[in-house]
Amino acid sequence: MITTARMHRANRGSHFRAYGLHGSDPAQFDPFMGIDHAWMSAPTFPPHPHAGFSAVTYLFLDSETGIANRDSQGNRTLIQPGGLHWTAAGRGVVHEENPAVLGSTVHLLQIFVNLPRERQSAAPFALSLAPQDVPVVQRPGVRVRVPFGSFGGARSPLTPPTDVTLLDISLEAGAELELPLAAGQRAFAMPIFGSAELNGESFSLDNLRVPILPLASKAMMHKLVADPGGAKVAVFIGEPLHQPVLSNGPMAFASQESLIAATAAYQRGDLGQL
Template sequence: MSTRMVYRNIASVGGASKRPGSYEFSAANLSSRSVGRDIDPVIGIDHFHIRAPVFAPHPHAGFSAVTYLFEDGEGEFINRDSLGDRVVAHPGAVIWTVTGSGVLHEEYPATHGKLSHGLQIFVNLPAAEKLQAPRLLFVDGPDVPVRELPGARVRVVTGNSGDVRGKLTAPGDITLLDVKLEPGAAFDESFPADHSVLAYVIKGSAFVGREDRRLGALEAASFAEGDGAIRLRASPSGAQVVLLAGRPLREPVVSYGPFVMNTEQQLAEAFEHYRAGGMGSLAPANGT
């Protein structure tokens, strides 16, 4: 007797909002507001194209700042931080900065004019981890495990897909999958019932969820917790879709600028920690 697959319903649909940009840097932002629903534990996502150093060294605290580079990038990408790390990342890499109590970092393409294309994903940390020491997690592009299926290629950045497990263990048991589908191909992925899921279309278009809702590039669907798999089916143009899943924290969030905490007092303490030099120092490397 065969068991029919159960698929999750879509909770909301939205899209990334493009910001004013330039040849050197442009981005589209995905947030709770643009999706139309809380996407906890994700705070927001910047889908970026960058060809030159743009941002000077800057602080973060209280969350994970995740840079995922797509494979279509043209060159290496540098990440530096006040912990003394200097990572040279190739297309397809993931750089997961667990900012904790606070760290300074900067990121930029290694060669001016060569495109780096990716997502910067801001993932909230639970209260118990917000004040822990910062640390850097990294898996380079060629080292990210890949699951091959008929018509589908899945890069398992974190978490697992089928029997393929990512090499990076992310705080909060976050799953990040980069799914490329040939025209008309389908892909199903199950997640724990207590995890919310976000599907974001990078290229092409795909039919998503039990409703078979068609989403184009820069559009996203949010799925509530519950039993059932996430269904993706590519249109005749094919599709690239990122799936991001995690357990909602449902904790108070107080944020200002680069800091995300649980209380106003913690936020004030983070600013004081930064001003006092407690997050270290980092001189610009590239004239930013």
């Protein structure tokens, strides 16, 4: 049985708007911790810390410009439209992301992915994937990009610290796509444009609903169908980590002691500066 969650609108002036998915129950999207589907055309967030999880930025192909990413580890990356940057914050890092060309709009997903407990206090590192290296799977009336994870015999070359899948799916009017879900996995679908149905459950930006497939006890196939106007959908798939989530906002750990230690390290300046 499908359950649903609601997205929430957020704006910061005229240069940033987003639909956010952040559940009050950490188990609801586990191992994902939150997602923002956003449009940004000017610097919005000053340099800020992350620790205990991964902050992932994926740019849709219709972005007018890229994202300039920099962090306190010395990484400097230009994320191109259609590309991806994965910051595994580990014990802590400070980073900042701004549109490469101010005034041009970036269309993106900001995805927060939990780290397995044993990786939460590891050294931070970053992974990047160029647009041309993202695998594409074609089906009748359907185009699927696979920025991380796998689908339809295609696997992303990215090897992230948490084994999860993102599918950027474009469907023509009335097109259908079968989504396999392995035993032990959970999935949910986020509307990007248009409206669609997942196993008969309708969702779109108009109703702000996100359908969540139940944790699979066995391998199952699910059906995604676009409405007459077509649709663009992001599907997230992962195996829950089933670990505590203790958070102060920019940091989240499985233990209170680790959270306190990372917070103190940031306040001392041990996470570095930009």
